[in-house]
Every structure is written in structure tokens, then in C-alpha cells.
Amino acid sequence: MTTTRTRHDVCPVADLPVGEGRTYVVDGEQVALFRHRSGRVSAVQAACPHAGGPLADGQVDERVVVCPLHLNAFDLATGESTTGQAPIAVHPCSVGDDGRVSVEL
Structure with a gap:
């Protein structure tokens, strides 16, 4: 099955x-965007699968985001949880030459 991304x-x-x-x-989908100290951007689903915590409000580094509610951590490249929770969706994103962030869903 082919999935078309926009x-x-x-x-x-x-x-x-x-x-x-x-x-x-x-x-129509809530997406959390992160701007890393390296300058790259990441995009993942906005709600933690454990209890709906706001991932955009969590602590973030180059590799993981930590949910502010219960400290569940998720790999920003794969969406896999490093703390035993269900994975999150990761969305390809980039910064264009015009300085605007775009996300693929």
C-alpha cells in the first residue's frame, strides 16, 4: 500500500x-515542532500517547523529547519510546531557503 504525503x-x-x-x-492534526540548538527542526505528534501530555512543552535535545507530565521519553528520529510507552508519529520536516518550516503529513 502506498502512502501519499503532502x-x-x-x-x-x-x-x-x-x-x-x-x-x-x-x-487538522496537532504537530509539535522543535528547533534544535544545531539549527535543525523536528516534527512529531503533539500529544504523548500515555496521557495526552503536551510534547511541545517537554524537554528536548538533539535526540529525544521528554513529556512534561510523566517524563516519558521519545526518540525524535524514530518515534520509539525509550521508557516503554507506545511510539509517537514522526513527520518529515525541513526549513526552506525562504526560512519557512514545512512538514509532511
């Missing part, structure tokens, strides 16, 4: 503070 323009990268996350609604 690229969506979300925001200027300047709207994402370095080292933090923000939640955006993209095509």
Missing part, C-alpha cells in the same frame, strides 16, 4: 525559539 507550510523558523517546541495545527 507537504504543508507551517511557520517561519524564527517563530521557533532555539531549544524549545511549539504546537501547530497542520491539516
Whole structure:
């Protein structure tokens, strides 16, 4: 089965503070975007599968995000939990030459 992804323009990268996350609604789906200290961006589902915690409000580094409610951690590249929870969705994203972040859903 082939899955078609659509690229969506979300925001200027300047709207994402370095080292933090923000939640955006993209095509009806809540997505957490993170701008890493290295300058790269990551996009994952916005709610923790454990109890719906706001992942954009969690602690983030280059590899993982930690849910602020119960400290469950998720790999930003694979979505796999490092603390035994169900995985989260990871969405391809990038910053264009125009400085805008786009996400594929």
C-alpha cells in the first residue's frame, strides 16, 4: 500500500525559539515542532500517547523529547519510546531557503 504525503507550510523558523517546541495545527492534526540548538527542526505528534501530555512543552535535545507530565521519553528520529510507552508519529520536516518550516503529513 502506498502512502501519499503532502507537504504543508507551517511557520517561519524564527517563530521557533532555539531549544524549545511549539504546537501547530497542520491539516487538522496537532504537530509539535522543535528547533534544535544545531539549527535543525523536528516534527512529531503533539500529544504523548500515555496521557495526552503536551510534547511541545517537554524537554528536548538533539535526540529525544521528554513529556512534561510523566517524563516519558521519545526518540525524535524514530518515534520509539525509550521508557516503554507506545511510539509517537514522526513527520518529515525541513526549513526552506525562504526560512519557512514545512512538514509532511
